[in-house]
Amino acid sequence: MSERLPCQTPGCSATILPTTALKTGGICMPCHQKKLALEKETYILQNRKDVDRYAGIIDPVEILKIMHTPRKYNLLENDLPYHKSAQELYHQLTEAERKRK
Known part of the structure; x- marks a missing residue:
């Protein structure tokens, strides 16, 4: 089994697989999805x-x-x-x- 890596988001204690780390830049999927949602919300507010x-x-x-x-x-x-x-x-x-x- 692969060794799990810690999420790079400050304050997050989750661990992730190396393949997930490659896809998301070292952060867990919940943190990655929060980041994407925040980016989308920011884009909408700036362009509405x-x-x-x-x-x-x-x-x-x-x-x-x-x-x-x-x-x-x-x-x-x-x-x-x-x-x-x-x-x-x-x-x-x-x-x-x-x-x-």
Whole structure:
């Protein structure tokens, strides 16, 4: 059986196989996964941008259409909410706007 090596992360008492040490740079897999998760989180925080889907749109019907359109989740985009709720917009619609699709 191979001799196990200590994890190189300060404060970690785990031991790892030499093959794992070669793959991860001398740290145990839990520490390696924590490091990767932290790097991913840091990247997301540095590159996330706010997206205002309602910028420049004043037509309440169009705003409601945008509100009800499903969007695919993107970690790097922060969707800004509209300043009114859909319920408030529905209450403000005129008869002509209610008939529009």
